[in-house]
Amino acid sequence: MPQTKIAYLGLFDGDRASGFSRGEEHLLALARGVLAASQGRLSVELLSCGPAPECRPLCPGVVKRVLPWAGRPRTPWEAGSWQLPAALADASLVHLHDGFSRACEIGLLVAKQRHVPICLTEYGLVGHWLSIELGLQALADMMICHSQSVAVPWRARMPVEVVSGRVNPHWFGVASEWPLTAPVPPACPDDELPPDVDYATLGAELSAIYHKVLVRHREAAA
Amino acid sequence: MRVLVLSNLYPPDVIGGYELCCRQVVDALRERRHEVRVLTSAPRVPCPAQEHVSRSFKLTNCYDASFILRSSTMVRAIWEAESNLVSAFNVHVLTTALTNFKPDVVYLWNLVGLGGLGLVGCLQHVGMPWVWYLGDCVPRLLCSPYDELLPTVAAEFSRQVSGHYMPVSQRVIDEIEDAGVKLNGHVEIMPNWVLGVRPADRRRYFRPGDTLRIVSAGQMATHKGIDLLIGAARLLRERGYENFSIDLYGNARDPKIVPLAREQGVGDLVTFKGFCPQHELVARYARHEYDLFAFPTWDREPFGCAPLEAAAYGCVMAMSQNCGIGEWFVDGVHCLKVERSARGLADMFEQVLDGRIDLEPLGRRASAVIWRDFHLDTLIPRIEEVLSKASQSPPSGTGTFDEAYHLALLAERLAQVTVEERAGELLASVA
Secondary structure (H helix, E strand, O other): OOOEEEEEEOOHHHHHHHOOOHHHHHHHHHHHHHHHHHOOOEEEEEEEEEOOOEEEEEEOOEEEEEEEOOOOOOOHHHOOOOOHHHHOOOOOEEEEOOOOOHHHHHHHHHHHHOOOOEEEEEOOOOOOHHHHHHOHHHHOOEEEEOOHHHHHHHHOOOOEEEOOOEOOHHHOOOOOOOOOOOOOOOOOOOOOOOOEOOHHHHHHHHHHHHHHHHHHHHHHHO | OEEEEEOOOOOOOOOOHHHHHHHHHHHHHHHOOOEEEEEEEOOOOOOOOOOOEEEEEOOOOOOOHHHHHHOOHHHHHHHHHHHHHOOHHHHHHHHHHHHHHOOOEEEEOOOOOOOHHHHHHHHHHHOOOEEEEEOOOHHHHHOOHHHOOOHHHHHHHHHHOEEEEEEOOHHHHHHHHHOOOOOEEEEOOOOOOEOOOOOOOOOOOOOOOOOEEEEEEOOEOHHHOHHHHHHHHHHHHHOOOOOEEEEEEOOEOOOOHHHHHHHOOOOOOEEEEEOOOHHHHHHHHHOOOOOEEEEOOOOOOOOOHHHHHHHOOOOEEEEEOOOHHHHHOOEOOOEEEEOOOHHHHHHHHHHHHOOOOOHHHHHHHHHHHHHHHOEHHHHHHHHHHHHHHHHOOOOOOOOOHHHHHHHHHHHHHHHHHHHHHHHHHHHHHHO
């Protein structure tokens, strides 16, 4: 049976800023949970942009791919790659794990223009570019929240799913809030809490959400 | 049919044949009872209002060469992005027009200066059928801000964009696709045309001993071969010929061109006549004021309306061997094709002056073919057919206008930061 490829974008930039690998560990654990629940129907590619391109399997069904970044990004969150559109070419669904990195902005643009369904994890951060300036979260086909309070304002506007676990985005490091001029905020401060997540449960929830989004998308296209 | 026409410029705001052809087709479609709206840019000079023309687009300053050259690298980079890639403002204007006018099909012309890729992307996203008249390699130009093709943008264009294309020559298709920009969908080559009523057969052609009256019209620039024409005049004089004249109509964009005739000692044989409205020029051809239309243009000339108009009245086309219009006419039957050099032109003029080439049969055959096959009345049913076919094609996308505008806003900002970074790198490398 052919696998359906899910592309993950976001959270990696904080790793580059801090030198930790918190984003990668979280996304890998999530992907493992999704794969276990999907019984081999899904595969996941963890995409990011960086100075040292690489492509290697992290475990069966999960590939980590770092695309060569374009130019000289001023902050880790401004890294983009000319190869990102091609890397997304065979993705059946794109899951954006943050709303403040250039890679996620490009992923949103490319996927939406190609009519590839998009899931976006919303943590309730305020003051960031996509949200405050353009309200672009609304372009996603499904918003995924870890709490009801974050989900409530979006329910009237778009499909929203609330999933289990508590995920604090500051654990991974986030870009400066607008209009702060400091380009790089203190990344991954020690006093932030790590994700409190049962990845097997969360993976099963995400797998079901992806299935629902893909079915709905196929029906709409038909 | 309800047809929405998009063009960067529209008469009386013109640069060349692209906009004039656009108006001619619009008028022809309206005469045939189609409901046509034109969406173009705010004019660069005041224009009278026309009910069917909305000048709401914003044109990025991409044609004012002297102003562009005086601008900084950063400013130019941002203009290029807005001109070729995306202008969210213009996407908003487009979605508003789509909402209000509800066209069956959108007829695209030159989109440079409007953020053309954004407009095409918008139409793709919302599934609006379109037909694109390609009087030049516009898709390639749009994928090439800063005069350099962006392979990722070209690849995305090739992957996502599909519709109906009407290029004016195979040369245009080749130039676009050789760069890696694929034209997906239906491609039908459609030549340019002439207007008017077929005149009585021309009786007076050049005979040896007469003065050979050579004309050229268009942009007075080296890429059009005007310098070669002046060089040919010098060579002819050196060979002892004085019974010829060369009249040149059009704005001189290159300040070095006009003094060239005097510098080469042929200021009395070559006359720069300046800009001449199209109808006045056609009237001159109709009065048989000229014998030969010289068109020593560059290889990448997509078509060339000016020689076609002249040849309709028996003024024989002498063109460079490789140019778009040359695909439609046979050397020695309808026209003269010549090596693109001053010597090549001089040799050909010399043969005409000596009577070794008789212009009359060439002029008669070309005129007959043009009035039969290249009149807009002949071509407009084919254009209608393509528009109709496109309007019935299945939609390419199911996105909403709001989404398309949202995407344009995002794309515009991404394009701006990208070009800003590129220009910054360029400046840093120069420093």
